[in-house]
Amino acid sequence: MTPKSFYRRIEGELADLENSSLLRTIPEVDCGADKELVFQGRKLLNLASNDYLGLANDDQLTSAAVKAVEQYGCGSAASRLVTGNFRIYDDLERELASFKEQEDSMLFTSGYAANLAIMDSFAGRRSVVFSDKLNHASILDGIRMSGARQVRYRHNDIAHLKKRMEAAKDAEDRILITDTIFSMDGDLAYLEEIADLCDFYDTMLVIDEAHAEGIFGSGKGIAYERGIAQRVDLHMGAFSKGFGSLGGAVSGRKDLISYLRNKGRSFVFSTALPPAVIGANLAALRLVVEDPSRGDKLLRMSRELKGHLEACGFDCGQSESQIIPVIIGDNETVLIARDRLIEKGIYAAAIRPPTVPEGTARLRLSLRADLTEADLQKIKDAFAGLKVELEECV
Ligand SMILES: Cc1ncc(COP(=O)(O)O)c(C=O)c1O
Structure with a gap:
């Protein structure tokens, strides 16, 4: 029996998504609501969940x-x-x-x-x-x-x-x-x-x-x-x-x-x-x-980190909250940026069209109230290095 014609259409659409770096797959993440999630067997600082107050495991x-x-x-x-x-x-x-x-x-x-x-x-x-x-x-x-x-x-x-x-x-x-x-x-x-x-x-x-x-x-x-x-x-x-x-x-x-x-x-x-x-x-x-103070602490940390990222030359848009976009632009470069951060022990989501408009692919950092000073420093160091690395790749 010949396969039904819609299979060919689906196959073609999946190939198009793959060719334009837009194919979504579920990442190999375990413990994704923890401050440190497990990605391909490695523990990484989690800047991708929406557990802003660190309550999911409270x-x-x-x-x-x-x-x-x-x-x-x-x-x-x-x-x-x-x-x-x-x-x-x-x-x-x-x-x-x-x-x-x-x-x-x-x-x-x-x-x-x-x-x-x-x-x-x-x-x-x-x-x-x-x-x-x-x-x-x-x-x-x-x-x-x-x-x-x-x-x-x-x-x-x-x-x-x-x-x-x-x-x-x-x-x-x-x-x-x-x-x-x-x-x-x-x-x-x-x-x-x-x-x-x-x-x-x-x-x-x-x-x-x-x-x-x-x-x-x-x-x-x-x-x-x-x-x-x-x-x-x-x-x-x-x-x-x-x-x-x-x-x-x-x-x-x-x-x-x-x-x-x-x-x-x-x-x-x-x-x-x-x-x-x-x-x-x-x-x-x-x-x-x-105790509503966790939110205030989170917003203070977010302002500090955004200031640092902008000083490094990144575009963080108009963020005024715990969600900080790092707008990279190109779909492939954002995946490179995400992978470089993984090498440095940080997991951030790479967001691409159609979730965001064409040409504005970004890392979406979502901060959490249980980050320590040492965690913040680790994030700052990782981004300082990333800027140079991305410039070298383009
Ligand atoms: C602004 C906004 N509203 C609604 C939702 C949907 O909420 P839920 O994930 O609980 O379905 C989301 C989820 O990301 C969201 O960002």
């Missing part, structure tokens, strides 16, 4: 997860709306709502699922959704799924956004959604200006604080640090990054959360997170509530 999270498993077992066995609920789920939502100073909160199996549900619930065919060009893929997928008209504005360009909002001011229904920290650039949204425009143009404001929670605004996020939290209609966040665990969450007014529980398909039609995850999330949240 004793309090681990024992809370074990306790939850012992009490409730491994799985939740159904959607929350059927039988997938347990008491610590309710505790977590109640404590999260109180932490975020909102009327209610609800959990999702991931941040990705939370963004899908938000868009799928609140946007429809007659809606216009304003979205920063660098918003996370889960937001774009959610908008696509909702059938709404997507109006993208240039990254962090408020004048452009204003023009776009003016042009769409007669739309039946308007929503604006933005990351507060952009995940591949580490820069921050201009939330105050965005909130002003949303008030002026009667537009629902949704923010994605996935990379900010646990770190900015005493762990509550950037909207809190800037004092505009109560002007935001929905606060999306994630337990998968600074909180070191898993799951997405949305907080806001009771009626909006109730609407989301009824309409969000990724919530209604999906099995609830397992008890171990909820136990860990609760422990992580309580840790941040009790």
Whole structure:
């Protein structure tokens, strides 16, 4: 039997990806959430995970997860709306709502699922959704799924956004959604200006604080640090990054959360997170509530390292957070840079198109609060040497 024709198409597309250095493969990493991960049998300093506060292996999270498993077992066995609920789920939502100073909160199996549900619930065919060009893929997928008209504005360009909002001011229904920290650039949204425009143009404001929670605004996020939290209609966040665990969450007014529980398909039609995850999330949240200082330490270290990298001649964009891009440009050179860092005992992610725009391939450094002075020095030394090595290769 001759092979079906689509195999040839897939083979060709894979070959194209390989030839343009864009083929993604899962790296041979073990213990990838540890400060030192194992790559091809070697221990390397981990600057690639989103475990910004170093909580993924924290004793309090681990024992809370074990306790939850012992009490409730491994799985939740159904959607929350059927039988997938347990008491610590309710505790977590109640404590999260109180932490975020909102009327209610609800959990999702991931941040990705939370963004899908938000868009799928609140946007429809007659809606216009304003979205920063660098918003996370889960937001774009959610908008696509909702059938709404997507109006993208240039990254962090408020004048452009204003023009776009003016042009769409007669739309039946308007929503604006933005990351507060952009995940591949580490820069921050201009939330105050965005909130002003949303008030002026009667537009629902949704923010994605996935990379900010646990770190900015005493762990509550950037909207809190800037004092505009109560002007935001929905606060999306994630337990998968600074909180070191898993799951997405949305907080806001009771009626909006109730609407989301009824309409969000990724919530209604999906099995609830397992008890171990909820136990860990609760422990992580309580840790941040009790001691939000880890985030401040992380941001101090990030500012210092960014200054050093720029002094070495690297382009770190407009980062103001624990995510520092080192923009190299070319897809092949970024892979060389990543490999050179591995030789020096450091693991950083090489990010290439389509995740970032063509010509802006980069190393994405995500710092973590448990780095020591010696670790920071090791990173600085590695980059000082790398600059010269890359110049020699070009
Ligand atoms: C800004 C942003 N929102 C949402 C998500 C999705 O979160 P999760 O990994 O929990 O699905 C990510 C993940 O990288 C993200 O960067």
